[in-house]
Every structure is written in structure tokens, then in C-alpha cells.
Amino acid sequence: xxxxxxxxxxxxxxxxxxxxxxxxxxxxxxxxxxxxxxxxxxxxxxxxxxxxxxxxxxxxxxxxxxxxxxxxxxxxxxxxxxxxxxxxxxxxxxxxxxxxxxxxxxxxxxxxxxxxxxxxxxxxxxxxxxxxxxxxxxxxxxxxxxxxxxxxxxxxxxxxxxxxxxxxxxxxxxxxxxxxxxxxxxxxxxxxxxxxxxxxxxxxxxxxxxxxxxxxxxxxxxxxxxxxxxxxxxxxxxxxxxxxxxxxxxxxxxxxxxxxxxxxxxxxxxxxxxxxxxxxxxxxxxxxxxxxxxxxxxxxxxxxxxxxxxxxxxxxxxxxxxxxxxxxxxxxxxxxxxxxxxxxxxxxxxxxxxxxxxxxxxxxxxxxxxxxxxxxxxxxxxxxxxxxxxxxxxxxxxxxxxxxxxxxxxxxxxxxxxxxxxxxxxxxxxxxxxxxxxxxxxxxxxxxxxxxxxxxxxxxxxxxxxxxxxxxxxxxxxxxxxxxxxxxxxxxxxxxxxxxxxxxxxxxxxxxxxxxxxxxxxxxxxxxxxxxxxxxxxxxxxxxxxxxxxxxxxxxxxxxxxxxxxxxxxxxxxxxxxxxxxxxxxxxxxxxxxxxxxxxxxxxxxxxxxxxxxxxxxxxxxxxxxxxxxxxxxxxxxxxxxxxxxxxxxxxxxxxxxxxxxxxxxxxxxxxxxxxxxxxxxxxxxxxxxxxxxxxxxxxxxxxxxxxxxxxxxxxxxxxxxxxxxxxxxxxxxxxxxxxxxxxxxxxxxxxxxxxxxxxxxxxxxxxxxxxxxxxxxxxxxxxxxxxxxxxxxxxxxxxxxxxxxxxxxxxxxxxxxxxxxxxxxxxxxxxxxxxxxxxxxxxxxxxxxxxxxxxxxxxxxxxxxxxxxxxxxxxxxxxxxxxxxxxxxxxxxxxxx
Numbered sequence: 001x002x003x004x005x006x007x008x009x010x011x012x013x014x015x016x017x018x019x020x021x022x023x024x025x026x027x028x029x030x031x032x033x034x035x036x037x038x039x040x041x042x043x044x045x046x047x048x049x050x051x052x053x054x055x056x057x058x059x060x061x062x063x064x065x066x067x068x069x070x071x072x073x074x075x076x077x078x079x080x081x082x083x084x085x086x087x088x089x090x091x092x093x094x095x096x097x098x099x100x101x102x103x104x105x106x107x108x109x110x111x112x113x114x115x116x117x118x119x120x121x122x123x124x125x126x127x128x129x130x131x132x133x134x135x136x137x138x139x140x141x142x143x144x145x146x147x148x149x150x151x152x153x154x155x156x157x158x159x160x161x162x163x164x165x166x167x168x169x170x171x172x173x174x175x176x177x178x179x180x181x182x183x184x185x186x187x188x189x190x191x192x193x194x195x196x197x198x199x200x201x202x203x204x205x206x207x208x209x210x211x212x213x214x215x216x217x218x219x220x221x222x223x224x225x226x227x228x229x230x231x232x233x234x235x236x237x238x239x240x241x242x243x244x245x246x247x248x249x250x251x252x253x254x255x256x257x258x259x260x261x262x263x264x265x266x267x268x269x270x271x272x273x274x275x276x277x278x279x280x281x282x283x284x285x286x287x288x289x290x291x292x293x294x295x296x297x298x299x300x301x302x303x304x305x306x307x308x309x310x311x312x313x314x315x316x317x318x319x320x321x322x323x324x325x326x327x328x329x330x331x332x333x334x335x336x337x338x339x340x341x342x343x344x345x346x347x348x349x350x351x352x353x354x355x356x357x358x359x360x361x362x363x364x365x366x367x368x369x370x371x372x373x374x375x376x377x378x379x380x381x382x383x384x385x386x387x388x389x390x391x392x393x394x395x396x397x398x399x400x401x402x403x404x405x406x407x408x409x410x411x412x413x414x415x416x417x418x419x420x421x422x423x424x425x426x427x428x429x430x431x432x433x434x435x436x437x438x439x440x441x442x443x444x445x446x447x448x449x450x451x452x453x454x455x456x457x458x459x460x461x462x463x464x465x466x467x468x469x470x471x472x473x474x475x476x477x478x479x480x481x482x483x484x485x486x487x488x489x490x491x492x493x494x495x496x497x498x499x500x501x502x503x504x505x506x507x508x509x510x511x512x513x514x515x516x517x518x519x520x521x522x523x524x525x526x527x528x529x530x531x532x533x534x535x536x537x538x539x540x541x542x543x544x545x546x547x548x549x550x551x552x553x554x555x556x557x558x559x560x561x562x563x564x565x566x567x568x569x570x571x572x573x574x575x576x577x578x579x580x581x582x583x584x585x586x587x588x589x590x591x592x593x594x595x596x597x598x599x600x601x602x603x604x605x606x607x608x609x610x611x612x613x614x615x616x617x618x619x620x621x622x623x624x625x626x627x628x629x630x631x632x633x634x635x636x637x638x639x640x641x642x643x644x645x646x647x648x649x650x651x652x653x654x655x656x657x658x659x660x661x662x663x664x665x666x667x668x669x670x671x672x673x674x675x676x677x678x679x680x681x682x683x684x685x686x687x688x689x690x691x692x693x694x695x696x697x698x699x700x701x702x703x704x705x706x707x708x709x710x711x712x713x714x715x716x717x718x719x720x721x722x723x724x725x726x727x728x729x730x731x732x733x734x735x736x737x738x739x740x741x742x743x744x745x746x747x748x749x750x751x752x753x754x755x756x757x758x759x760x761x762x763x764x765x766x767x768x769x770x771x772x773x774x775x776x777x778x779x780x781x782x783x784x785x786x787x788x789x790x791x792x793x794x795x796x797x798x799x800x801x802x803x804x805x806x807x808x809x810x811x812x813x814x815x816x817x818x819x820x821x822x823x824x825x826x827x828x829x830x831x832x833x834x835x836x837x838x839x840x841x842x843x844x845x846x847x848x849x850x851x852x853x854x855x856x857x858x859x860x861x862x863x864x865x866x867x868x869x870x871x872x873x874x875x876x877x878x879x880x881x882x883x884x885x886x887x888x889x890x891x892x893x894x895x896x897x898x
Contacts, residue, residue: 113157127162128166131167138675143158143169145158173271202220207265219271270301272305290334290335293337391615393668396618396687399625399687400687403701404649405422407432408431421647427662430665433729435770436718439737440737441737442738443459443464447464448466450543451545453688454514454525457763465510490510491509494506500794503802504885506868507791515553529618535613535750538617539555540618542566542572565583574622593622602671621661621664623657624691628654634660635656682722685721690714694706700712703833704832736808737766737769741763741764764780784809784855786859803818804816820884820886
């Protein structure tokens with residue numbers, strides 16, 4: 001039984017326009033017809049495909065598509081030009097309700113090159129308004145061009161104007177490649193090329209375009225292979241011609257592919273042009289098309305499709321309507337899976353008819369497409385054989401406390417959300433539509449949490465024991481060669497002479513970078529975007545894993561396809577921030593940092609809605625990290641709230657920064673809803689560590705401590721996951737989980753669970769908990785969670801700041817101060833960690849300590865562990881703020897310290 005890759009499909013709305021006049025008329029993609037003053041409309045079907053891993057392959061399955069329509073956008077010669085401008089404004093600026101309903105289901109607008117050229121030359125403001133409207137609707141732009149314009153003209157008259165207007169062309173479809181048209185030399189020039197010259201000219205054209213626009217996809221239309229058919233000597237045997245458009249296209253396409261390769265470039269798309277009637281009347285027509293599609297797959301080309309209803313003179317709109325619907329059903333029934341299909345009619349459908357919901361108008365047809373296509377949407381929402389893979393949005397807040405969300409705080413305190421001082425309506429909306437984890441853990445500081453999140457491994461494996469904020473202590477910054485076993489970006493190893501004699505251990509080294517396979521690296525850490533197959537990935541926001549901007553350790557080095565904007569630092573200003581950033585991205589004229597990053601995120605999501613692949617967006621905010629700078633109106637709002645001080649929450653500035661973060665989440669949710677992709681998007685929201693428990697910032701009460709500590713206030717964080725149809729709305733999971741679980745969760749959701757068996761991960765997928773939040777089946781089998789961080793014992797001011805390790809097993813949590821002290825808490829009855837049970841439960845304490853030491857020995861490289869200080873002095877210790885040193889390894893376990 002033949003197997004094929006399951007694909008996702010979407011339609012593109014094409015805005016195609018033609019130049020109309022007496023006699024011959026250039027229409028849509030190619031060709032001419034003897035009809036005066038004819039304007040054509042295209043309905044484009046963007047059947048976006050995404051190849052799946054082998055274990056997700058299945059037998060052929062019908063895949064739903066999204067529907068789009070396109071109106072004519074070129075005025076007739078001699079017509080009322082201003083009236084036509086008003087029509088375009090009515091369409092894009094003053095959109096009717098029915099037009100808005102249809103446009104919300106599309107992914108791209110496709111222009112004929114004449115349309116863009118006309119607007120860019122005569123009405124640049126109109127082009128700008130059109131592009132702004134398309135951008136606001138989160139749609140993509142495509143253009144159909146003829147290479148007779150040359151690549152320079154294509155750039156100056158089409159691509160550059162759209163770019164300058166704030167848009168971006170995703171792909172172009174090229175026409176009129178092989179031209180021998182003596183009858184039209186007045187319009188097209190006498191390109192009396194041989195076949196070989198035509199191939200060479202086309203390769204030059206593609207290379208020229210891609211030099212300036214390397215991300216632009218370039219496609220070629222099948223009809224572009226036609227010479228004027230009266231000159232048969234210039235075509236190969238079995239050339240495509242009007243009587244047999246299913247000739248030997250393969251040989252022609254091979255020549256084009258090879259010519260482009262010789263120029264150091266390539267084409268990306270092949271688009272045949274056939275009507276339903278033509279295919280039906282061609283012997284083995286569907287089989288030939290499927291063979292051509294298979295060839296494109298072998299060559300790595302995307303296979304687009306242009307359907308025309310050439311069935312003779314059109315007697316009515318109904319004839320057009322019926323044949324378009326036949327095309328749609330035939331594509332599905334014959335198992336063709338083009339990434340993009342365009343349905344084109346020669347018949348005139350006036351623009352004035354477009355907004356009317358009457359039978360056999362374009363509006364009516366588009367809505368029927370949507371209804372017909374949506375009937376099987378539910379079949380494409382499951383993960384597994386024959387099903388779509390979800391998009392993934394991972395939002396990471398910075399320093400947001402467990403009690404900073406109204407949905408969390410109200411549940412913990414048993415009050416209505418309105419009583420809380422902080423306002424988080426959008427995060428609460430997320431919680432109400434997904435699952436909140438009440439016992440989710442991250443790391444005490446930001447860099448370790450990010451390393452764990454992106455790799456699915458404990459941060460200590462990679463040497464992230466603290467925030468990567470001050471790199472002056474590394475071997476690299478000191479221009480020193482590291483000793484054997486150390487990395488150039490590790491902090492220089494401390495010696496006994498450099499260690500305070502009041503401390504019984506020498507503090508461990510730690511790293512400033514997540515290794516990425518550079519020449520000086522000993523390995524290449526596998527990150528989520530690198531592990532995902534067939535996903536387009538992007539990152540915007542806080543990086544903090546690359547030693548504050550060291551080349552080779554930035555987001556682009558860790559697998560992200562699109563790095564929209566980022567800063568490799570612990571904190572950032574919220575106003576006037578661009579000058580400090582490593583990559584601020586294009587200036588969007590958005591003043592507030594959180595809003596700017598959000599705009600970049602939603603634009604990426606909108607761009608991906610029309611992509612043939614699912615997307616992964618990693619969105620690590622700087623909010624609510626210091627310096628906390630809120631908008632003045634938000635500070636004013638919270639300054640006047642009568643419940644200021646509730647649960648120790650009293651900072652209006654902090655509350656305002658939270659509001660900015662909450663608004664960002666709301667805009668992400670709204671964008672997913674507006675694009676119709678919420679149901680197939682896994683959204684994860686988490687904080688990197690606990691809130692800063694300080695009177696001028698926030699309070700984590702009833703949790704003890706805050707950021708930097710291993711008490712609950714420092715590591716217990718909000719975690720909310722939404723995946724409509726997979727997770728019950730408003731559900732709560734009380735099972736302890738941590739940030740290491742995010743990596744395997746995403747890969748499992750993407751259908752790559754089998755890949756996890758080959759990886760050394762510390763986390764487990766949370767998917768079993770989505771359906772079984774009590775974990776009654778014990779499919780989520782992690783029993784213990786661990787932490788390890790650096791600390792020299794006494795800082796430069798004499799304050800006690802020891803290295804700490806910790807673990808949680810069941811309800812019990814053990815904290816190990818490497819100066820020789822243990823704390824044991826039963827979190828089921830002592831959430832605030834006030835009753836240390838270490839003395840009352842010595843056996844439980846010793847058992848957990850033994851397990852913690854075994855984990856440290858097995859997981860953490862030696863250079864990232866403390867070691868005994870031979871210069872420890874009890875006398876010096878007595879004069880310090882540090883407690884006396886105790887060798888617990890020997891005292892409790894009967895073994896020497898490392």
C-alpha cells in the first residue's frame with residue numbers, strides 16, 4: 001500500500017490583476033483571449049504541505065484547506081482611474097463585514113506584477129495603504145511576474161516598493177520565460193531567443209533577484225515554457241502546447257534546474273497550469289500530474305498548482321462556480337498534495353459583486369469553499385498518524401513570581417480575583433482555557449532556567465549554576481588558556497589561596513555559555529529548535545546564554561531560523577532600549593520594549609500562518625526583570641487602587657510592568673484566534689524563577705524566599721499550558737514538574753516521541769498529565785527533582801552566600817548548604833518551609849542526602865562541584881558570618897568529600 005507524508009494545507013488569497021484592452025488580453029498567469037475589456041479574478045488555494053518524520057507517515061488522507069478569494073486590482077485602460085482607487089480603498093481600508101469574514105480565513109494576497117507597478121508609479125500612497133492593511137490582517141504577499149521586465153525592474157518596480165511600504169514578498173511566480181512572440185513585439189520586445197538562450201536568461205534572472213532578496217522564493221509557471229506555437233522548430237519534442245499541456249515538462253524543468261545550479265542559485269517552486277476539463281480529457285491526466293509532483297519532491301521543489309476552467313465560453317457564473325468546486329474535490333480525491341493551488345477563471349466577476357452574499361458570486365463561492373473545506377477540520381487536529389502537528393508558542397516571563405498572577409493568588413488565598421492588587425486578565429484567560437500547574441519548578445536564576453528549558457537537561461550538566469551576568473572572571477575575559485577539562489568561557493577556577501579560610505569548601509567554577517559546537521567546545525548542546533523536524537523556528541527577547549554577546553553562542557547558533565530581535569543580557573531598559581541591544585531588529589516605532597517584542601512575535605505568527613510548515617516561537621520576555629519601568633498611565637492606575645498592599649503587593653511600578661506582560665499574552669492569544677490557528681497551537685507560559693521577595697518589588701507569600709534561593713519562593717513558578725481539544729479548560733495539575741519537561745513535551749506534541757529514546761534528557765513529557773492531571777496512571781514517572789548552584793560562601797562584603805544543592809521527592813524537600821547544613825521540609829503541610837524536620841527525621845534526611853549526593857556525582861561535571869578547602873580555619877570561621885563547617889559526606893554517609 002502506497003505511503004505518503006501527511007501534510008497541512010492552507011489556501012492563499014491571490015490578488016491577481018490583468019491588463020485589459022481590445023483584442024488580446026494578458027490574463028492572470030499566462031495566455032490571451034479575444035474578449036474586450038475583460039478583467040479576471042483568481043481564487044487561490046494555498047495547500048501548504050509539511051513533510052513529516054517517517055514514523056508519522058500514513059496512507060493517503062484528505063486534508064482540509066483554508067479558502068481565499070481575490071478581486072481584480074487593475075483599472076481598465078481609459079476607465080475611471082479615481083473610481084478604481086476608491087474601490088481599492090473600500091476593499092482594503094473600509095472593509096465590509098462579509099469581506100472581513102472571508103479575509104480572516106486566508107493566508108496570502110497575490111498581486112499581478114502590473115498591479116504593483118501601476119500603484120508604485122502612479123499611486124504610491126495607495127500601495128502603502130494596501131500593504132499596511134495586509135500587514136494588519138497578518139497576511140502574506142506574493143506576486144506573479146514576467147521575466148521580460150528583468151530582475152532589476154522586478155526589484156525596482158515590485159519588490160522594493162512593497163518592502164519600502166513595510167511589507168515583504170514571500171514568493172513570486174515567474175511567467176513568460178521562453179518568449180518568441182513576433183505578434184507582440186510592440187509590447188514585449190522581439191526576444192528572438194533559442195531554447196538554450198531562454199534557459200540561460202532565466203537562470204540569470206533568478207540569480208539576480210536572489211542576490212538582493214535571498215529569502216524570496218522563486219517559482220516558475222508551466223505555461224512559461226511555451227514558445228509561440230507557430231515556431232515549432234524552437235521547442236523540444238513533446239513540448240507543452242495548447243493541445244497537450246501534459247507533455248514532457250520534466251525534461252524542460254531539469255534544464256532550468258541545472259542552469260540555475262550553474263549560476264549558484266535555484267528555483268523553489270514549480271506550478272503547472274491546468275483546468276479541470278483539460279485534465280479529465282487528457283489520457284492518464286491525473287497520473288501524469290502525480291508523477292510530476294513526485295519529481296518535484298525528489299528535486300526539493302515546492303509543487304504549486306494553477307487550475308483554469310477552460311471548458312468553452314462561460315454561459316453563467318454558476319458554470320464557473322460548479323467547476324471550481326469540482327477542482328477542489330478532485331484535488332482531494334486523486335491524492336494530489338500541492339503546497340499551493342490556484343484556481344483561476346477567465347470569466348468576469350465585477351468588483352461591485354464581491355461583497356454581496358448572492359449565489360455564484362465570488363463571495364458566495366469563497367464562503368462555500370470555507371464551509372466545504374472545514375467539514376474535516378476536526379480530523380486534522382489530533383497528533384499522530386494522519387494528523388497535523390501543532391504550532392508551538394513558548395512564552396517565558398522573567399522574575400515573575402508564583403503569586404503574581406491573579407488566577408494563582410486567588411486560588412491560593414481563597415479569594416475572588418478582583419481582590420488581588422495585580423491585574424492579569426489575559427493570563428487568567430489563558431488559565432481558564434488551559435491547565436495550570438500548581439507545583440511547577442524552574443531554577444533560582446535566569447540563565448540556568450533558560451539552559452534547562454531549551455535542552456531538557458538540568459542546567460548543572462552544562463555548568464549553568466548562576467546568572468550569566470558578569471563575565472570578567474572567565475578564562476576568555478582574562479585572556480588565559482583554561483586548564484584541561486575546563487572551557488574557555490568557564491569562570492576561572494578558584495584556589496584555596498583565593499578562598500576565605502572561614503569557609504570549608506572551595507566554590508565551584510561555572511560557565512557563561514551554552515556550548516554550540518564551536519571549535520573550542522567539547523559538545524554541541526541540542527536545543528528545541530534543533531531537535532524539531534520540519535518546523536520554522538524564531539526567537540525574540542532575552543537570550544542570556546552567550547556570555548553577554550560572545551560570537552558563536554547566540555540564538556542563531558542554537559538552531560533558530562529567525563532571530564527577530566534579542567539582547568544577550570540579564571536586564572534591559574523598557575524605554576530607549578534599542579541602542580543597548582545586540583540585535584534590536586528593524587525599528588517598528590514602538591516605544592515600549594514589551595510592546596515592541598510582542599509586535600515582532602505576532603508578525604512572525606502571521607507570517608507563519610501561510611507557511612507550509614508548523615512554527616515554533618520562543619518568546620522570552622525581559623518583563624518583569626529590573627529595571628522595572630512601567631508606562632506612566634499604568635503606574636497612575638495602580639497608584640490609585642484601594643487594595644494596594646494586598647498580600648504584600650504594593651509597587652505600582654511592578655504592577656504596571658506585569659500589566660504590560662499580561663497585555664502581551666493577550667495579543668498573542670488574540671492573534672492565534674484571529675488567524676484561526678488556536679486549536680492547533682500548543683501554548684506554554686512559564687516564569688524562569690521566582691519573584692524578588694522584597695518590599696519594593698513583590699511578595700511570594702505564603703512561599704518562603706525569592707529569586708536566587710532554593711526555597712519555594714525562588715523556584716516554584718507559574719506554568720500554564722493551553723492546547724484546545726487536548727487539555728480541559730480551567731484544569732489544575734498538582735503533580736510536581738519542572739522546566740526540564742518542556743523540551744520532551746514539545747517534541748512529543750510534534751510527533752517526535754521516538755526521537756526522545758536516543759536523547760539523554762532529564763525531563764519527561766507532560767502530555768500524559770494533560771489527560772490525567774492527577775497522574776493516576778503514573779505515566780509521568782519522575783519521582784525526584786534536583787537543583788545545584790554556585791556560591792563562594794562569603795561575598796566581598798562578608799555576607800554569607802553558600803553553594804546550595806536541593807532535591808524534592810514526593811512531598812519532601814531537602815536543601816543542602818555545602819558548608820555542612822541540611823533542611824528538610826514536608827511541603828504538604830508546610831508550604832512556607834518554617835519547620836525544619838532534619839533533626840526530627842534523621843533517617844529520611846540521610847536517605848535523601850545520599851540520593852542528592854549520588855545525583856551530583858552522576859550528573860554534574862567535577863569542575864562545577866565544590867571541593868574541600870585545605871585552608872579552612874575554625875578560628876577564622878568564628879570571626880565570620882558563616883556557620884562552622886561540617887563534613888556531611890563523612891558524617892552522614894561515611895565517605896570523603898569530593
